[in-house]
Amino acid sequence: MLARNADSLYWIGRYTERADDMARILDVAVHQLLEDPTVDPDRTARQVLGVLGFPTADDVSHTVWTLADAAAYDTSSTASIVGLIESARENARGAREVISSEMWECLNATHNELPNAERRARRLGPHDYFSYVKARAAMFAGLTDSTLSxxxxxxxxxxxxxxxxxxxxxxxxxxxxxxxxxxxxxxxxxxxxxxxxxxxxxxxxxxxxxxxxxxxxxxxxxxxxxxxxxxxxxxxxxxxxxxxxxxxxxxxxxxxxxxxxxxxxxxxxxxxxxxxxxxxxxxxxxxxxxxxxxxxxxxxxSPYVTWTDTTPPAGADTEEQ
Incomplete structure (x- = not known):
């Protein structure tokens, strides 16, 4: 197998799993923030963001919505859920010849539906978004096991x-x-x-x-x-x-x-x-x-071939005309 295809498949596995796990963690955290009035939203959101590896500014007060914005919806961040799905899709695009059509269609459809899932989540709550990501990750895992050699x-x-x-x-x-x-x-x-x-x-x-x-x-x-x-x-x-x-x-x-x-x-x-x-x-x-x-x-x-500069050093003798 070509190294680039092996690399792409490895990272498809990592990105889809990370998106799934992040959706699971965020779903539980959001449910706790919405249902338990004794929980401090800023402290809990900072703790979750820290677990997931996101930086937290001291001068920003976090809520359920800022937590979802940073970790799930942020299209400018490759570490957010939408960024991870996009990275998995781009790796799948480059490795189309070694994955099944159903795997590609699953990732592509998931990526294309995320904006609609976000709009629903902003209207009905983040749980719908996280449930969608978990369901699609489970579908992709099943298609991988059943359609990929x-x-x-x-x-x-x-x-x-x-x-x-x-x-x-x-x-x-x-x-x-x-x-x-x-x-x-x-x-x-x-x-x-x-x-x-x-x-x-x-x-x-x-x-x-x-x-x-x-x-x-x-x-x-x-x-x-x-x-x-x-x-x-x-x-x-x-x-x-x-x-x-x-x-x-x-x-x-x-x-x-x-x-x-x-x-x-x-x-x-x-x-x-x-x-x-x-x-x-x-x-x-x-x-x-x-x-x-x-x-x-x-x-x-590291590259297979390392090219060296063959230009003669300054002052070196040149071939006589």
């Missing part, structure tokens, strides 16, 4: 999706790492990840920090847990790894993923909450390092 391109797209999912789940947990053990905010983490029903069945309704952290970090079966996503990323990267099958032959990205997955697999669950912020920071740093390693080894970030 599970070959090299599929591995790149799922690798990108899995790494982005790890990063976003870590951000959700990190934003709550200082909350009280019994704080109701831990339920918002589960709702944002779509995990509340599965969690309640697995833990018999007990909602506290210790059980939520264990579930979202270590659960082997839930597809949005960090451990499960690490395992999936490792499987897809292994299918792409061109390193020789010898001792010390694994790529840097495979080594980083395997080390982090093993650290979580054998961590003592009883002590996980004691150093939660440290564990989360390590996982997030791994995601960044793995992304850089994949780009260097798979996408040819």
């Amino acid at each position: 599970h070959d090299t391109g599929y591995h790149y797209l799922l690798l990108g999706r899995s790494l982005e999912r790890i990063d976003m789940i870590v951000r959700m947990l990190h934003s709550r790492s200082g909350d009280r053990t019994s704080s109701p905010s831990w339920m918002s983490v589960l709702i944002s990840a779509g995990a509340q029903d599965t969690y309640v069945r697995a833990n018999r309704g007990t909602v506290d920090a210790e059980h939520v952290v264990r579930f979202m970090l270590l659960d082997r079966l839930f597809p949005r847990s960090v451990f499960h996503s690490l395992t999936v990323a490792e499987q897809h990267l292994a299918a792409l790894d061109r390193s020789p099958d010898r001792a010390g032959g694994r790529s840097d990205a495979m080594t980083l993923l395997g080390r982090t997955r093993s650290a979580l697999e054998f961590v003592d669950p009883e002590t996980l909450g004691d150093n939660l912020a440290e564990h989360l920071a390590d996982v997030q740093a791994t995601c960044l390092a793995v992304n850089d390693a994949i780009a260097e080894s798979h996408f040819h970030v």
